[in-house]
Amino acid sequence: MLRMPNPIWGYPNLKSVRELMYKRGIVKHNHQRVPISDSFVIEHKLRKAHEIQCADYLAHEIFTVGTHFKKASSLLMPFKLNTSNQGWRKKANHYVEVGVFGSREHKINKLLRKIA
Template sequence: MSERYIPHKVPEVILKKKKKNEISKAKSVANEIKNKTKKESILKRIRFKRAEKFVKEYRSRENFDIQIQRRARRANLYKIPVDPTLIFVVRIKTPLDLHLRARKVLNLLRLITPNTGVFLKLNTTTLKLLRLIEPYITWGTPNLKSIRELIYKRGHAKTKNGFKSLNDNRLIEDHLGQYDIICIEDIIHEIVTLGPHFKEVNALIWHIKMNLPTESWKNSGLPFNKEGQYGDRKDKINSLLAQMV
């Protein structure tokens, strides 16, 4: 007959040490959760205050533009020529015989497929690139409403794990926190004002995928100023974006 197995009694010292470690670990987890909650609460207040500040700034800029236009009319000036520095470029329908050089420029600007768009800073270099691919794109000056809708409704960040919605403030903080950009309103502000970290913000957004416009791309072989689709639309780009967002 086999002997009955009697388990060894665990020394009391080891049991106390184990219990102490468990209590210490539980306290550590509790403190971590508490600190995380506290940090999130602070960040929430910061985001709210920044949003209020940005709204006041946007209104001030808008009022300033209105005053300038009024003064221009009083001085009998038809228009004050101010070139926009921020533009939004949209790729339209692509022909089968797309030239290799044009394809390379489109890829460089991240306009890989039709109905995608990107924010660009207008300068001599970008204008030359736009002229090379003009028959395949349309662009213009987006207003604040268009920018907000593009970012909130269509904005996605390109990450190692694929594309993630920009509505996740933690994701924004992880990728742009070193530039003091911690929420979606910071991203919008950086784009609207063409801030010092516009390049980094724009790289994170990658490109914006949109719907086909209401009338599709009717007369896409003609420039916009001849009732077509391609080329510079100036501020009329906003009516197109309203259809596509």
């Protein structure tokens, strides 16, 4: 069955992307899950061909959607975020009308820190 995508969006900044990657990021290496805090795996997989040497370069490549984005994103395993601790208010209303549906623009970083 198909599910509707979550209607909350915005563009996070580089700091938020980096924090999410360090906290939740997992890399596929030899059919094992390795935390992203170990830069050796990133160096071993991406340094020679794509010039990505550490987790900060990987976060920057994903944030800017650079030339090696496809290879960088395929290295990471998908992760789930938690639900909001306080719950959602008025899911049917738009964000401008004091709801949660719609674009949050610059406030997406605060939401990401709350649900990460």
